[in-house]
Amino acid sequence: MEQGRAEGFDGFVAARWSALFHLARLLVGGDRHRAEDLLQEALVKLWFVWPRIAEEAPEAYVRKVLARAAARSARRRWWGERPVEQLPDLPDTGDVSAAVAERSRLEAALAQLPPRQRAAVVLRYYQDLPEKQVAAVLGCPVGTARSHASRGVARLRKILADVIEPVG
Amino acid sequence: MDHFEGELARMMRDSQEHTPFGPQHQRRLRSGVRARHRARVAQRAVGSALAVAGLGLGLLLLPHDTVETRPQAPLPRPATSPAPSSSATRTPDGSPTEPSMPPPTGTADATAGGGGTPSHTPTAPVEGSGATTDVPTTPGTSTRVPSNPDSSVTTPPPTSEATLSPPPTP
16 A cells, blocks of 8 residues: 555656646745755655545645745745845856746746745746635635735836836 | 736746656655654654643542542531430540530530530530430430530549539529
């Protein structure tokens, strides 16, 4: 039975690792090492509840653990994140691809958001969750989740104004 | 969803790069699971020990609570003694106590001037002596009440009673 549990768990992790790692990276604002720690922590928690939720929605469970842990750890400021007026130094776009440059710019912009706003924006626009589910994942009322998402988007709109040109 | 929000969603999706789940990730995950398992076992052991300790402490303190809830006062005695013997009016430790019924008037020790304590008024329960008072009810039953029920323990001569405690004078 333990063998079957381990096989199922390993299969899920191997299949979803890349997507979950990208979600964790967006939730922490681009810090690769912090994202890996966060994902490992969430998967360890998943292992102990795996027999109960293996047949239901393990990815939703990991998503919830990731989002809440990212908000908590950001409040503790493990990596000393500070909002700045100017974007930090970006890599030269001459020797890297445009996709990497765009990702770096996006992560730098996300890093300037407060953690709960960042989590709400990522869940709303990357995970494409409705506001009700965003609120459920973050453990807050729907109005609060909507407020976090709209404020986060408004701030990103200013930060990324030179990247995403307004239409019209 | 406006243009900016659409572009933001696209940037988030397009920025995903493929990251395989390597053996180093697997090893780290296994070690994390083992560490958390050990922590949970230790936490459970500590919890069980605390529960047992609390239960033992509670059982230790339980008898004291029952002792404190026992009645401290002696049980009420009947108004009339069922037998002419004075054993019903004595406490288990042998100390004399006053009966709950009012003492009959005219007894030898009712107005003893030597003090209120019964030890100063030793009276004899000898029937037929002057120390007893006959209640005017059915004779031969418990109607004969000794004036001082403690007299079987201390049995001074009944003759001395008259000198120690004269009958009350109206």
